Amino acid sequence: MNIIEMKYRKSWGRLQKAMVVTIILCSFLTLSACGADNDDPNTLDVMFFTELPLDLNDDIDAYFDSISDSDDKTVEVHMFLPSAEKLTIEMVAGDGDIYIVDDYMYNIIFDPVILHPLDSVVDGESARGGIDDKYFAIDEDTGDEHIYAVPLDNESQFLQDIQVNHSSSFIAVMMTDRYINQFGLELLEAIN
Structure with missing residues (x-):
């Protein structure tokens, strides 16, 4: 494995982690926004x-x-x-x-x-x-x-x-x- 491949794998690994964190964060925000509707009709x-x-x-x-x-x-x-x-x-x-x-x-x-x-x-x-x-x-x-x-x-x-x-x-x-x-x-x- 050469140096370029190692840098590519490290970058790809960081990108994957960032994407997973972003997806989790977006999911959390979406779920919390949907649950925040406390518009009690009474x-x-x-x-x-x-x-x-x-x-x-x-x-x-x-x-x-x-x-x-x-x-x-x-x-x-x-x-x-x-x-x-x-x-x-x-x-x-x-x-x-x-x-x-x-x-x-x-x-x-x-x-x-x-x-x-x-x-x-x-x-x-x-x-x-x-x-x-x-x-x-x-x-x-x-x-x-x-x-x-x-x-x-x-x-x-x-x-x-x-x-x-x-x-x-x-x-x-x-x-x-x-x-x-x-x-x-x-x-x-x-x-x-």
Whole structure:
């Protein structure tokens, strides 16, 4: 066996090992990604990106449980400090069903293509007069106008019930095409 053959065999052996490791790694990633779909149709994930104190998480969780009429559906609250990057990551990952964010994050979260219309949450005809036009948009498929974000300020039932007086207002949106959308609409109606 000459030197060239020895180098070739060593290179081929390393290449084989690298291919085996790559295949194992790809298989692992594929299997873990398939198993990561924990989209429980009975759990409503509410993501907060606000300046509310993070220690309110348990109080807000208990509040949502107290206003829920459903025995088989639960609410899971996730609280984060306002961060455009984190909000974008969570939205792309599809981890939240409802997002409650500081109003200044409107430009990041408001996209009618990915949001569920919230017309049933607000008070019909009076909604147009009392809610900023920026929360309304035209549905590209139907051509109908809908409200896609609901403002939550100190007058909202939610902030009054958890006894928080906050200097800025929030907006609530709900992602479209979720198993739990009807329950989410009921929850948003209760806190509005």
